[in-house]
Amino acid sequence: MIQRLLFLLLLVGPVAAQDYSDSYPKNTGIDIQGYVFHLTVTDDSDVVMGRTDVDARYVTAGQSALRLDLLGKTAEREGKGMEVTRVTMDGAELSYAHANDALVIDLGSPVEAGKRITISVEYQGIPADGMDIGPNTYGDRTFFSDNWSSRVRGWLPVVDHPYDKATTEMIIVHPSHYQSTSNGVLAESSDLEGGMRMTHWVNDVPTATWLYFIGVARMAVQQVDKYGDVPIETWVYWQDREKGFHDFAEPSKAVLAYYSDLIGPYVNKRLGNIVSNATPGGGMEAASIPAYAHSSVSGNREMRWQYVIIHEIAHQWFGNAVTEYHWNDVWLSEGFATYYTLLFREHHYGKDNFMQGLLQSRQSVRNFYAETDYDFALVRPYIEDLNNVSGGMMYQKGAWILHMLRRNLGEDVFNAGIASYYAEFMNKNAQTADLRRHLEEASGQDLQQFFDQWLFQGGIPSIAANWWMEDGHVHVKVRQTQPDYRFEVEVDAQARFEDGSLSDVITLSLSADGAEVSRSFDSDGRGPAVELILDPNVRLLANFDVSEGR
Numbered sequence: 001m002i003q004r005l006l007f008l009l010l011l012v013g014p015v016a017a018q019d020y021s022d023s024y025p026k027n028t029g030i031d032i033q034g035y036v037f038h039l040t041v042t043d044d045s046d047v048v049m050g051r052t053d054v055d056a057r058y059v060t061a062g063q064s065a066l067r068l069d070l071l072g073k074t075a076e077r078e079g080k081g082m083e084v085t086r087v088t089m090d091g092a093e094l095s096y097a098h099a100n101d102a103l104v105i106d107l108g109s110p111v112e113a114g115k116r117i118t119i120s121v122e123y124q125g126i127p128a129d130g131m132d133i134g135p136n137t138y139g140d141r142t143f144f145s146d147n148w149s150s151r152v153r154g155w156l157p158v159v160d161h162p163y164d165k166a167t168t169e170m171i172i173v174h175p176s177h178y179q180s181t182s183n184g185v186l187a188e189s190s191d192l193e194g195g196m197r198m199t200h201w202v203n204d205v206p207t208a209t210w211l212y213f214i215g216v217a218r219m220a221v222q223q224v225d226k227y228g229d230v231p232i233e234t235w236v237y238w239q240d241r242e243k244g245f246h247d248f249a250e251p252s253k254a255v256l257a258y259y260s261d262l263i264g265p266y267v268n269k270r271l272g273n274i275v276s277n278a279t280p281g282g283g284m285e286a287a288s289i290p291a292y293a294h295s296s297v298s299g300n301r302e303m304r305w306q307y308v309i310i311h312e313i314a315h316q317w318f319g320n321a322v323t324e325y326h327w328n329d330v331w332l333s334e335g336f337a338t339y340y341t342l343l344f345r346e347h348h349y350g351k352d353n354f355m356q357g358l359l360q361s362r363q364s365v366r367n368f369y370a371e372t373d374y375d376f377a378l379v380r381p382y383i384e385d386l387n388n389v390s391g392g393m394m395y396q397k398g399a400w401i402l403h404m405l406r407r408n409l410g411e412d413v414f415n416a417g418i419a420s421y422y423a424e425f426m427n428k429n430a431q432t433a434d435l436r437r438h439l440e441e442a443s444g445q446d447l448q449q450f451f452d453q454w455l456f457q458g459g460i461p462s463i464a465a466n467w468w469m470e471d472g473h474v475h476v477k478v479r480q481t482q483p484d485y486r487f488e489v490e491v492d493a494q495a496r497f498e499d500g501s502l503s504d505v506i507t508l509s510l511s512a513d514g515a516e517v518s519r520s521f522d523s524d525g526r527g528p529a530v531e532l533i534l535d536p537n538v539r540l541l542a543n544f545d546v547s548e549g550r
Helices: 238-247 252-262 303-315 331-349 351-371 392-409 411-425 432-443 448-455
Strands: 030-040 048-058 063-069 081-089 095-099 102-111 116-126 131-135 141-145 166-175 179-182 185-192 196-207 214-217 219-227 230-237 271-275 322-324 428-430 462-470 473-480 489-497 506-510 517-522 529-534 543-548
Touching: 048 063, 081 095, 081 102, 102 116, 166 179, 166 214, 179 196, 179 219, 219 238, 219 252, 230 238, 230 252, 252 271, 252 303, 252 331, 271 303, 303 331, 322 331, 322 411, 331 351, 331 392, 331 432, 351 392, 392 411, 392 432, 392 448, 411 428, 411 432, 432 448, 462 489, 462 529, 473 489, 473 506, 473 529, 506 517, 529 543
Parallel strands: 030 166, 230 271, 322 428, 462 543
Antiparallel strands: 030 048, 048 116, 063 102, 081 116, 095 102, 131 141, 141 214, 166 196, 179 214, 185 196, 219 230, 462 473, 473 517, 489 506, 489 529
C-alpha cells in the first residue's frame, strides 16, 4: 500500500523549529523526589494548617538553598495566603525568606552532588488560590482543590511546575463527619480525639503538581469494579448517591482496558471518579482521582459526560504519566487526550460517532483561525503567564495533528510509534521533539516539515478547487489561498456522477511554494460529473472551497 504523506520532503527546506521555554525558573540541579503533606482543616474557620516534608536530591554540587513556590499573605489578597512559621532540617531550624510568593530556604552551606535532604516547612493560612472551601450545591461545607495550571502553590509549598515530578503522600486531619480522598491509595484511616479523623493517602507514582488533589466532604462512595488489580470507584455528594452511582458506572473499565492495550500500562493503582465543587464546568485529570463538575450528575448517564470521563482517563496516560517538560508543549497533554477520546469513541460507539467528533473538532479549528487569531501557533516560543497555557486549539488542533499522522503513516505504524514514545517517557517528561523522533523511528520517514508547519507556525491551509468536464474527463485544479503561511499537503479529491456513483480517489500534492496543481481522470463512461468532493476520507485539516468551471 502506498502511504499518503501530508508533506513533500524534497521540494522546499523545512521551517526551522524554534527553541522554546516558559517563564518558570527551573533548577535542574535539584530534583524533588517526594513530598509528604500534613494538612488539618476544620469547620471553625477556613484556615489550613500544614507541614510539608520535602525530599530533595541535589544533582549538582555548590547549591546551598532550596526554592519553593507558596502564595504569601498580602494586603492585596485581603488576608488570604500562607504564612510560614518554621523550617527545619534534621530537627535544626533553618533561615528562610518568604517574599513575592517564593520561599527560599538557606541550607547554611553547599550540598554535595548526589546527596538527599529532607526539609520540613510548617505554615498556615487561608488559601488564596488552588483550593475551594465553602458550600456545595446542597449548602454543605466542602474542601476541594483545583490546581490548574500553576495554582497548587496557593495551599502547598512545592516546585510548582510539571518539569519536576515527585511522589506524594497526603495525610489529612479533618472533622470525622467528612470523607477525604487524594491521589493514590488509602494507607490509613483513623479516628482521633475531638471528633477528628486522619486519612493517609500514598501516591508512589512521580506526578506533576497540577495533578495533586484533595477532597474533603460528605460523600457517597462506591467500589464500582476492578480492572485487573486496579479498583474503580465513584465519589459523589451523599444526596446524589443513586443518580451519581448510575452516571459513573460506565465507561471507566472499558476505557482502562482499551488504552492499556493500545498504549501501555496504566501507572496508577486506583481510579476514582469524583464530583468536586472546585471543578465548575467540566473535568480535571487529577492523578488517579479525576474530578468532575456537579452538573455531570443527572441520573441519565448523559453522553456528553461520558465523553468527559473518557477524556480525563485518557489524560492518565498523556499529561499524567507522560508529562510535558515546558508548558509550551501542553498540546502533548490536551491534544492527545482529545484524540484518544475520539479513538475510544470509534472503538466503543462506532465509526459514525468518531467521525461526528472529528468533524466538530475540525470546524472548531476553522472558526478559531477565521475569527480569533490566525497567527496562533500551537507551540509558542515563550509563555510568560503560567496560568494561561492552554486554550481550545491545544485540544482541537492538537487532536487533528495526531489524526493526520495516524491517517498518513498508517494505524499500525502510528500505534507502534506512540507505544514506543509512551514506554520511554512513562512517569517522565517529554517534548514535541521526542514524539517526532519516535514516529520517525517507527515510520522511517523525516517528519520535520510536518511538525514545523502544523505546530510552530499559525494558520491552516485554505484549499480552492475548480473542476469541469471535457471530452469525458474530469479536470481538477487546486491551490492554496490562505493569506499567510504555506503548507506542504496532499489533497484527496473524488467525483460524484449523475448516476450517484463515485470515482476513485485521486491525490493532488501541493507544495509550500503555492503553485497550482492540475489533474484529470476519465469518467469511465458514467456520464457527467455533478460534484467534486475534497477530502472525502476526512484526513486533512483545512478549509475547502469548490467551484465548477475553469
